[in-house]
Amino acid sequence: MSSNCIEALPDSVVKQIAAGEVIASPASVVRELAENALDAKATRVTISLDPQLSSIRVVDNGEGMSLQNLRCCACPHTTSKIQSFADLQKIVSLGFRGEALHSMTQIASLEILSRPRNWEEAVGYRIQYGKGGQIVSEKPIAIAPGTIVTVSDIFADFPARRHALPKVSQQLKTIQKTVYEIALSHPGLTWQVYHGQRLWVHLSPGETPQQLLPQMLPKYRESDFQYVCREATTPEQGGQSYLELAVGLPDRASRAQGDWIKTAVNGRCVRLPELEQTIISGLIRTLPRDRYPICWLHLHTNPSLIDWNRHPAKAEIYLRHLNYWQEQTAHALNEALTFNPSSVPETVHNQRVGELIKAQEAQGSYQLSDRLVPEEDNELSILSLSAIAQVHNTYIIAEHPTGIWLIEQHIAHERLLYEQLEDEWQLVPHDPPLILNQLSQQQQRQLERLGLEIDAFGEQMWAVRTVPKILQARDDLSDAILELSFGGDLQTAQVATACRSAIRNGTPLSLSQMQEILDGWKRTRHPHTCPHGRPIYLSLEETSLAKFFRRHWVIGKSHGI
Ligand SMILES: [Zn+2]
Known part of the structure; x- marks a missing residue:
């Protein structure tokens, strides 16, 4: 009271x-x-x-x-x-x-x-x-x-x-x-x-919601979540706003139902169905099929931009500049999931943001300075990861400053190619055209839906005149196009294409080839999982290794301590 x-x-x-x-x-x-x-x-x-x-x-x-x-x-x-x-x-x-x-x-x-x-x-x-x-x-x-x-x-x-x-x-x-x-x-x-x-x-109290989530979902630890706080400027007066997002890392924390996608505005949990949808679709090629994210999104904005009259109990609201907030939410998701100074190392950054928010709140609401958002990352701050060796022609062993990572080569490459295709689904002319036999009308329409140019070419034959650029030089081009003709939306086609084009497991790689895959993969937006939701890497932190090898036992200098 x-x-x-x-x-x-x-x-x-x-x-x-x-x-x-x-x-x-x-x-x-x-x-x-x-x-x-x-x-x-x-x-x-x-x-x-x-x-x-x-x-x-x-x-x-x-x-x-x-x-x-x-x-x-x-x-x-x-x-x-x-x-x-x-x-x-x-x-x-x-x-x-x-x-x-x-x-x-x-x-x-x-x-x-x-x-x-x-x-x-x-x-x-x-x-x-x-x-x-x-x-x-x-x-x-x-x-x-x-x-x-x-x-x-x-x-x-x-x-x-x-x-x-x-x-x-x-x-x-x-x-x-x-x-x-x-x-x-x-x-x-x-x-x-x-x-x-x-x-x-x-x-118990936390600096950020990231510290509360594991108290509510005890299966998970704080490090299974990532937290970001982004400054936002709505395209209208009183536009000083920010949003906070805490999300379960897709390889560690997800749900069988969408019951933990929660949204709040100005300190009050309300349903924002459009933003929930943004969160779900933002992670659709990141989480396994039929899994839903654990996600907490909290918008802090000028109250005049909110229309509370969507629902009599104020449980659901309308937000002005919805498109803007959808964009910001998508950015925040990418910022949370990509490898950047805010995710590696996690804890240091969280403390810092927590302190900033506290300081900001003490000054009164909605007066956020630009100190809140961490500097955009530069080359130096992107995770350093060097390929050391390949194991079973399948795993890349990489060293990074806080430990050793094991990366599955096929799916890391698949993630990289998938995001490239997502950014640019480029269709190029194929001359002479690729001839396919016995396409059903449905298959033909499916290829057209994906943007391919295709026309009848005599009895039961079809000429495919444009193909995805990434596939054009492949020996198995006709198999690839047939695969795409069997259905699915553009994203599904992109996943299939990325999978086909990615380096197979069992392929020997040179150090420089491995490094190239790592360098591309670590810059992806969602590096934790492949487009089917499988985890891409396993990290062995030096601190756990030291514990395992009992490095704290003082035995003698001869043991390299
Ligand atoms: Zn694959």
């Missing part, structure tokens, strides 16, 4: 607030109270749920409420944040729905204890509210600064609504999701959620 002055809203504004301000479930109680705690600048939030979810208590260490605010915070249509409709459009803080506490008094019992942080009196107040938000009892009470809100007997007087709720286990999942999404939007907080006596969710 914030101690800003809370005022009653004029009727005109009240009408403009969408009617969806009702408390639909225990999960919405949790969301509203947790967001209020964020508004009060809490750094620690403890949520206690009784086993049947009929009562919920949220304790925060935020700035607390004055007695005056405490007295009217559950009245109808009050909020400290909105005074006019114009303000409504510029809303920055989360708890803009002044109706929430009032609604809670109508479906449950509400009690609030609060003590302002900056108040002479070392005392807080406890107020019990009646239906409609009026004060039933008021007592001074000795508590630590902050606010304790207890909502009990939820839906006790509404058996029909109570019965309509999903099973407790299902509701708990929704509550967990709610807490996770709020925590990812504000990684600097400590969260504890008790279900009955059991500490059920515990999240």
Whole structure:
């Protein structure tokens, strides 16, 4: 609860607030109270749920409420944040729905204890509210600064609504999701959620969402994710914006469902279906088939560029300059996945960005300087990787400053060629034309769809007059074209072409040929996996090697220590 002055809203504004301000479930109680705690600048939030979810208590260490605010915070249509409709459009803080506490008094019992942080009196107040938000009892009470809100007997007087709720286990999942999404939007907080006596969710604060993801998905480690923060300038006034993206490295962290593609705007998790699609399609030739990314995208932008009226509960929004944000999201994905100073070495960079964001936030929002974005990389900062040897005519052994890498030659080359084809699908004349027999009409149409020039050439024969440049000199050109004629979109054709053209496993390579593959591959946008989603490299870090060989054992100088 914030101690800003809370005022009653004029009727005109009240009408403009969408009617969806009702408390639909225990999960919405949790969301509203947790967001209020964020508004009060809490750094620690403890949520206690009784086993049947009929009562919920949220304790925060935020700035607390004055007695005056405490007295009217559950009245109808009050909020400290909105005074006019114009303000409504510029809303920055989360708890803009002044109706929430009032609604809670109508479906449950509400009690609030609060003590302002900056108040002479070392005392807080406890107020019990009646239906409609009026004060039933008021007592001074000795508590630590902050606010304790207890909502009990939820839906006790509404058996029909109570019965309509999903099973407790299902509701708990929704509550967990709610807490996770709020925590990812504000990684600097400590969260504890008790279900009955059991500490059920515990999240430690992080500098960035990258540190929170492994706490929520314990199968993964922090290094399985990559985090980037990009400055953005929307093509309109007030364009100082930035976006944060944390994504699972495609060779290590992905999901069978799209349930961990999450988007947020200005501290609030909302659905942005178009940007979710950008993320999915950006990784379609990077993740294995039927796998979905783990991705957290958070846009920080001028609130006037957001239209909250897509969904009554503000769960889904429209974004102005959508194309711009789609582009930025695609760039951020590439920046996160490519090898660059921000990914190698990972930890040093993350700390730095974390510190910058903190400093920026302390100065106030949306005033980002250009210090935030790391310098574009130069030759020096691109990962240094030297080919040392080839094993089984299949793997390239490469040395790099922090260890040894093993790279599968075919798929590294395939990734390189695929991205080249993606950038430039160049069709060149083939003269004399390539003659193919017995093409079905479907095959003919497929080749035309891919841009190839093709026409009938006598009985059951077809002349192919243009072919992909990369294939033109191949002995197996007709096989390659036939393969493309069997269907798939342009990307599929590009993958097939890259695969056919890439160096086969089993082919002996000279050091310089290997180096050439490495140099090309390490500059690709998505070097972690091949276009089918297989991992391309295995890294053995020097630190783990040292551990394995027990280099810390002091044996004697003769062992090269
Ligand atoms: Zn292949």
